[in-house]
Amino acid sequence: MIRVLLFAELEEQVGRRELELHKDEMSVGAIRDWVKAQHPDLTGIEKAMAAVNEDYAEESTLVHHDDIIAFIPPVSGG
Secondary structure, X not given: OEEEEEOOHHHHHHOOOEEXXXXXXXXXXXXXXXXXXXXXXXXXXXXXXXXEOXXXXXXXXXXXXOOEEEEEOOOOOO
């Protein structure tokens, strides 16, 4: 299982911080697409940074069983 963490407005829109993906391996981009497919009304995930096991990751980075991927939207404020 891959743990998918959502932060800020992504968590608010989905209503949960964590999703479970029962796959052995997927790319960051494929996981982003999976989240969008599961929650079609979700906005902002396409702009979110991805981190795998607390390291920022590219769309092509492979995520494996027991990894944690987090989607972190851009933060603004002052």
